[in-house]
Amino acid sequence: MTTSFVIKGGKLPDGSQSDIAIAGGLISAIGSDLPVANATVIDGKDCVVLPGLVDLHTHLREPGKEDAETVLSGSQAGVRGGYVALSAMANTSPVADTAGVVEQVFRLGQSAGLLDVFPIGAVTQGLAGEELAEIGAMADSAARVRVFSDDGHCISDPLVMRRALEYVKKFDGVIAQHAQEPRLTQGSQMNEGIVSSQLGLKGWPAIAEEAIIARDVLLADHVQARLHICHLTTAGGVEIIRWAKQRGIQVTAEVTPHHLLLTDELARSYDPIYKVNPPLRTEADVMALREALADGTIDIVATDHAPHPAESKECEWQEASFGMIGLETALSIVTKTIFDTGLLTWSAIADRMSYAPARIGLYAEHGQEIRVGAPAHLTVMNPTKSIRVDRDLVSSRSRNTPFHGMELPGVVMATFFKGNLSYKAGA
Amino acid sequence: MRHLLSIADLSAAQAIQILDTAEELSRVSDGPMKKLPTLRGRTIVNLFAEDSTRTRISFEAAAKRLSADVINFSAKGSSVSKGESLKDTAQTLQAMGADAVIIRHSASGAAQRLADSQWMTGSVINAGDGTHEHPSQALLDAFTIRRNLAHGGSDLTGIHVAIVGDILHSRVARSNVLLLTKLGAQVTLVAPPTLLPTGVESWPVSVAYNFDDVIDKVDVVMMLRIQLERMSELFFPNAREYSHYFGLNRDRLKAMKPSAIVMHPGPMNRGLEITADSADSARSVILQQVTNGVTVRMAILYLLLAGSQEL
Numbered sequence: 189m190t191t192s193f194v195i196k197g198g199k200l201p202d203g204s205q206s207d208i209a210i211a212g213g214l215i216s217a218i219g220s221d222l223p224v225a226n227a228t229v230i231d232g233k234d235c236v237v238l239p240g241l242v243d244l245h246t247h248l249r250e251p252g253k254e255d256a257e258t259v260l261s262g263s264q265a266g267v268r269g270g271y272v273a274l275s276a277m278a279n280t281s282p283v284a285d286t287a288g289v290v291e292q293v294f295r296l297g298q299s300a301g302l303l304d305v306f307p308i309g310a311v312t313q314g315l316a317g318e319e320l321a322e323i324g325a326m327a328d329s330a331a332r333v334r335v336f337s338d339d340g341h342c343i344s345d346p347l348v349m350r351r352a353l354e355y356v357k358k359f360d361g362v363i364a365q366h367a368q369e370p371r372l373t374q375g376s377q378m379n380e381g382i383v384s385s386q387l388g389l390k391g392w393p394a395i396a397e398e399a400i401i402a403r404d405v406l407l408a409d410h411v412q413a414r415l416h417i418c419h420l421t422t423a424g425g426v427e428i429i430r431w432a433k434q435r436g437i438q439v440t441a442e443v444t445p446h447h448l449l450l451t452d453e454l455a456r457s458y459d460p461i462y463k464v465n466p467p468l469r470t471e472a473d474v475m476a477l478r479e480a481l482a483d484g485t486i487d488i489v490a491t492d493h494a495p496h497p498a499e500s501k502e503c504e505w506q507e508a509s510f511g512m513i514g515l516e517t518a519l520s521i522v523t524k525t526i527f528d529t530g531l532l533t534w535s536a537i538a539d540r541m542s543y544a545p546a547r548i549g550l551y552a553e554h555g556q557e558i559r560v561g562a563p564a565h566l567t568v569m570n571p572t573k574s575i576r577v578d579r580d581l582v583s584s585r586s587r588n589t590p591f592h593g594m595e596l597p598g599v600v601m602a603t604f605f606k607g608n609l610s611y612k613a614g615a
Numbered sequence: 616m617r618h619l620l621s622i623a624d625l626s627a628a629q630a631i632q633i634l635d636t637a638e639e640l641s642r643v644s645d646g647p648m649k650k651l652p653t654l655r656g657r658t659i660v661n662l663f664a665e666d667s668t669r670t671r672i673s674f675e676a677a678a679k680r681l682s683a684d685v686i687n688f689s690a691k692g693s694s695v696s697k698g699e700s701l702k703d704t705a706q707t708l709q710a711m712g713a714d715a716v717i718i719r720h721s722a723s724g725a726a727q728r729l730a731d732s733q734w735m736t737g738s739v740i741n742a743g744d745g746t747h748e749h750p751s752q753a754l755l756d757a758f759t760i761r762r763n764l765a766h767g768g769s770d771l772t773g774i775h776v777a778i779v780g781d782i783l784h785s786r787v788a789r790s791n792v793l794l795l796t797k798l799g800a801q802v803t804l805v806a807p808p809t810l811l812p813t814g815v816e817s818w819p820v821s822v823a824y825n826f827d828d829v830i831d832k833v834d835v836v837m838m839l840r841i842q843l844e845r846m847s848e849l850f851f852p853n854a855r856e857y858s859h860y861f862g863l864n865r866d867r868l869k870a871m872k873p874s875a876i877v878m879h880p881g882p883m884n885r886g887l888e889i890t891a892d893s894a895d896s897a898r899s900v901i902l903q904q905v906t907n908g909v910t911v912r913m914a915i916l917y918l919l920l921a922g923s924q925e926l
Contacts, residue, residue: 385812388723388747388786393813457731458724502702502732504722506745 191216191227192607195568198232200558201239201535208237210564213607218560228609230602234572236534239542240272240565240605241519242554244335244442245364245418245490247511248274248305250296251289252281257495257585259296259305262515265493265584267302267611269515270567270600273546273554274303278310279340285310285321287329294331302610306551309333311352311363315341320352327359334550337364339418340465342400344370349404353413362414362440362548367400367425368392368466377506379452379467387455389505392467394422401425405432405439416548417441419492421466423476430485440548442490443477445514445521450474450590460501460508461590464494481540482531488545491518495586512590516582521591523571523598564607573599618730618739619915622750622793630794631769634758637907637914644680644910653921654683660713662704663689663742665721669881669905670742670751674717677912683920686713701725705734713737715920723747738919746784752880753790755911756837757798759904763876764834772799777829779805779861780839780888781850783812787880788839792820803829807861809850826861830870837878838863841888854887863893876900 193210200206200218209217209227243266249257257265259276266274276293278284284293290307297305309326313319315338326333336356343349343365352363373396378384380391401417405428408415420426420441432439446464451471454462462468480486494511501508514521522541526532532540546555556562574597579587603611616624625633643651659678663671671687678685688708701720708716715738718726723745730739743749757771764774776795782788782804795802802820804811815822823829830836841857851857858864863877871877877889877899885891894901 380813382814382817385814386789388745388789390746391813458727459731499700503700504720504725504728506722507701 193230193604193609194222194224194227195230195232195237195566196224198235198237198568200237201538203534208558208566210604210607213564215558215560215562215564218558230568232568235568235570235601237558238270238534238538238567238569239556239558240554240567240603241270241541242273242545242549242551243271243491243493243515244275244488244545244549245339245492246274246276246515247279247492247494248276248293249280249495251292255497255585259293260300261583261585262493263297263300263302263305265513265515265582267603267605268583268600269517270519270569270603271515272303272565272567272603272605272610273551274305275335275549276305276307277339278308278337279315283310283314284308285313287322287325290326290331290333291329303605304551304554306335306549307331307333308335308337308364311336311338311343312348317341317343317345317348320348320355323355324358327361334359334361335364335416336361337366337418339364339366342366342368342370344400346403346407350407350411353408353415354411357413360414360550362416364416364418365400365404366418367397367404369396369399372396372399378455378463379469381452381470383452383455387458389455394424394469397422397466398424398428401428405429405437408439409435409437412438414438419444419447419466419490420477420486421447421469421473423473426476426480426485430480433485440487441485442488443481443486444490444492445518446512446590447477448474448481448525449521454590458505460503460505461512461588463505463508463510464512465510478525478529478531481526487540488548489518489522489540490545491515495584496588497586501588512588513582513584513586516584517577517589517591517596519567519569519600520575520596520598524596527571528597564604566604567600568602569598569600571598575599617919619750619919620726620730620739620741621748622753622790622797625797627770627797630754630757630797633754633911633914633918634761635769636918637758637911640913640917641910650680650682652682653917654678654681657683657714657920658712659683659685659715659717659916660708661685661687661717662708663687663719664725665719665743667719667743670719673905673908674742674912676909677916680909680913681916683916701728702732702734705729705732709735709737715740715916717742719743721745740915740919743786745786747786748790749786750790751908751912751915752787753794754915755904755908756791756878756880757794758911759878759900759907760835762907763900764874770798771795774835775801775803775833776835776837777803777805777833778837778839779826779863781810781841781845782806782815782839783810784842784845785839791837792818796820803833805829805861807851826867827870830867831872834872834875835878836863836871836875838889840880840882840884858887862887863889865890865892868893868896868898871898878904880904
């Protein structure tokens with residue numbers, strides 16, 4: 189088989205320096221001074237080569253909100269951020285609560301062809317939290333859905349949550365919960381605390397997240413099912429997950445890049461670019477989240493990439509939509525907050541951003557260690573370079589990045605998907 | 616300073632300058648010729664995206680006494696109520712050449728959004744934004760307190776003010792806490808625990824749940840309007856119980872220090888947070904607040920727009 193690419197001189201996650209050859213969609217050789225005849229050489233100098241990144245929480249907005257994002261533009265943003273798989277949340281229009289919609293999203297991903305798009309199915313019909321969606325049909329569809337979520341809405345009815353957790357056991361599925369007690373967060377605008385009180389913005393208390401997490405880990409324990417907690421944001425939530433894991437409860441949790449870096453102090457500008465659900469919390473929460481990601485209490489980093497058109501953010505705070513984009517900056521934020529701070533090595537970051545999300549989502553072709561014979565899903569990133577984030581230069585269709593103007597470490601130089609160069613910096 | 620968005624942006628010296636300027640302007644208002652030519656040819660827009668007759672006409676009177684052209688742009692019957700965005704409204708006002716926009720809006724931070732955006736270049740004056748701030752109200756309150764109790768002093772050192780009622784949702788309370796403490800006053804917030812903001816312990820105030828514990832110790836009792844819809848949001852059981860514990864009535868009026876005064880930003884719910892005899896008593900300076908509102912707002916417009924003095 190002809191070698192198509194050789195990544196020269198990069199470092200593997202374990203710190204060893206090696207060339208990596210790619211042929212026929214697979215990693216064909218790993219070693220020093222690999223021959224490069226007829227192959228395209230990717231300069232890996234100063235770079236770390238990671239297993240291709242997997243995002244378990246992405247809003248691609250298609251069908252229904254194509255002015256904000258499409259499966260294609262979201263895929264382009266994804267490969268630029270080093271991703272080889274995205275998980276498309278169900279809150280599209282129509283909602284992804286039938287086999288028809290998840291298959292449509294799956295096929296849009298395949299025809300874009302830049303990475304794998306795994307649709308997440310809605311747990312309840314229309315995300316209304318009342319009646320179960322056709323979970324079995326979605327699982328059996330061409331999209332083979334294994335992750336179900338009403339993200340954007342909390343499954344607040346404990347009976348609905350219990351039944352959903354039980355039902356997906358049939359195919360080892362997982363329920364990804366958006367933990368937000370609705371009565372405690374009516375009209376909420378930002379983290380409830382000193383800042384919200386000064387700004388006169390209605391608070392979204394940490395307890396509203398923690399109360400649901402506590403209830404759901406107990407439910408997951410009771411029915412012996414898999415639970416995933418989306419976008420954990422509070423120090424108290426970390427404590428509950430830590431306790432649940434010690435008890436052997438099958439719970440996993442994610443943290444977003446923005447919750448690893450930003451705090452509610454940013455709301456003082458009243459600029460809704462910082463409005464997100466769950467909200468930015470305090471410095472103490474940020475530090476607790478970083479440590480929890482480091483010690484494994486939090487399993488993965490997931491972007492919650494949430495594109496919105498300009499008019500949804502160019503307005504008063506309370507009128508604005510919740511959400512921020514994050515695919516293109518996620519690895520840089522992790523480099524800044526987790527690697528540069530010495531909290532995790534690259535091999536552990538490979539776990540949090542590739543192996544573990546693939547394991548939770550049951551994405552068998554993804555999240556494999558870099559070894560000969562594995563599918564060539566690779567992310568080549570230079571942590572010694574930095575980039576100034578410019579919202580006018582993003583690949584996403586939307587510009588709502590809270591990192592605009594920030595100088596961030598870590599530049600994705602190349603992304604390989606199934607052995608093809610799906611992204612190359614400067615190309 | 617180009618804008619008046621929050622009391623937090625003012626130094627004590629700047630606040631005192633506004634109060635002193637208002638004193639000077641009040642001498643004009645008391646004279647036979649009420650009108651000054653200072654802002655002739657300047658266009659001031661009253662952008663009221665939320666109902667408020669008193670604040671709007673107070674600013675309008677202030678602007679007219681300074682000879683400015685005033686355009687009233689109120690939510691009812693305007694494009695704001697038809698869903699036009701704040702951005703489009705601001706750009707429209709900019710295109711019409713507004714020198715200043717006085718904005719009242721139900722969204723906290725709306726005035727700051729207007730000032731920080733590139734949507735318009737004129738001055739922005741916050742006439743009340745959501746549950747955030749109402750700086751001109753605090754300035755007129757401080758002016759009224761100073762006139763009545765400061766004995767010629769320039770600030771409010773030594774004066775103890777109780778602010779009573781729905782602190783959580785009150786922009787008047789937020790602005791007054793910032794301003795009165797900046798000017799040296801001692802402030803006690805009196806409210807049921809449900810109507811106090813999270814983190815109030817970090818504010819430069821004391822807090823009391825029992826009105827009767829503070830009524831005989833303060834120089835100023837500032838009552839806040841209570842909105843009856845708070846009842847359905849479970850902040851208190853009913854109007855009767857609220858009045859009983861947090862209303863200003865005849866007994867509490869009698870318990871006040873001889874020199875103490877009663878204030879209310881209006882509009883009052885007579886019989887709910889304040890009884891009629893309290894509102895109309897000799898201690899009440901509520902109508903003085905209305906009169907002083909015009910002069911203090913003249914001072915604000917003068918200092919922001921006349922250009923002769925840097926605020």
